[in-house]
Amino acid sequence: MRELKKAYLEITNVCNRSCTFCPGTRRPQGFLTPEDFRRLAGRLRPHTEYLYLHLMGEPLLHPQLEQILAVGEELGFRLMITTNGTLLPKRGELLCRSPAVQRVSISLHSFEGNEGGGDMAAYLDGCFSFARQAAGAGKRCALRLWNLDGAETQGANAQNGTILEHMERYFPRPWKEGWQGVTLAPGVYLEWGERFEWPDLEADELNAGRAFCRGLRDQVGVLWDGTVVPCCLDHEGDIPLGNLYDQSLEEILESPRAKAIYEGFSQGRAAEELCRKCGYARRFVSK
Numbered sequence: 001m002r003e004l005k006k007a008y009l010e011i012t013n014v015c016n017r018s019c020t021f022c023p024g025t026r027r028p029q030g031f032l033t034p035e036d037f038r039r040l041a042g043r044l045r046p047h048t049e050y051l052y053l054h055l056m057g058e059p060l061l062h063p064q065l066e067q068i069l070a071v072g073e074e075l076g077f078r079l080m081i082t083t084n085g086t087l088l089p090k091r092g093e094l095l096c097r098s099p100a101v102q103r104v105s106i107s108l109h110s111f112e113g114n115e116g117g118g119d120m121a122a123y124l125d126g127c128f129s130f131a132r133q134a135a136g137a138g139k140r141c142a143l144r145l146w147n148l149d150g151a152e153t154q155g156a157n158a159q160n161g162t163i164l165e166h167m168e169r170y171f172p173r174p175w176k177e178g179w180q181g182v183t184l185a186p187g188v189y190l191e192w193g194e195r196f197e198w199p200d201l202e203a204d205e206l207n208a209g210r211a212f213c214r215g216l217r218d219q220v221g222v223l224w225d226g227t228v229v230p231c232c233l234d235h236e237g238d239i240p241l242g243n244l245y246d247q248s249l250e251e252i253l254e255s256p257r258a259k260a261i262y263e264g265f266s267q268g269r270a271a272e273e274l275c276r277k278c279g280y281a282r283r284f285v286s287k
């Protein structure tokens, strides 16, 4: 039985934002029912304890989120949520009282990615109040600013200064710098990151030479229709490896296409076209 560090199970691919940095998806939109969530998550559970409830989509939009969290708890998962934060005032309390939810990551950079995205102060109040409440409930909460691009004082991420000032009102300095980020208070972290580029079949090849990635070694992704993909970046399902409704994960990981990806990376090469166009695969290769 292949052990994985984590799996991504997309409970919906619908989102209430339209961020400039997100490619979205052309796949049909949908929501997993709690019954189907049980079926798919149950097939992932022998392989991992850590389940992320997104691939694309905003998980807090799911109308049956409470039932889904309860099934996750029953199956013994540690659940990870990544959200744009807009619905935390409505649904944050639910996350705080679910024993299975371990970590909530809030993409604060989503605010700047939306033209006329609303009242920034109200948005930040919602995110930071939630972070305090979640930490009080024993959760870990990461406040993400994945928008660094070497031009922090220009363009969209000029708002980082305002965001940090607002953050300080909720989490007074001094903050503690660590190798993984900044600890603002026990259980609350600020995570910086480079602006992210999604892999795209229409883009030029980046990894014609050496490439390595932990897709299928540490993680798999499952789209809401059951399609298994090698990682959380395959937003269009360009590398469909099988369907978890019809097959076990073990069978899918042993398929010729999945084995070619795994063995290719073992030899330092990307077997799939999407992987040859993915900036992530370059991170592990010394330049």
Ligand code: SF4
Residues within 6 Å of the ligand: 199, 212, 213, 214, 215, 216, 230, 231, 232, 233, 234, 274, 275, 276, 278, 279, 280, 281
């Ligand atoms: S190289 Fe990119 S697209 Fe390929 S498996 Fe890794 S993260 Fe996914």
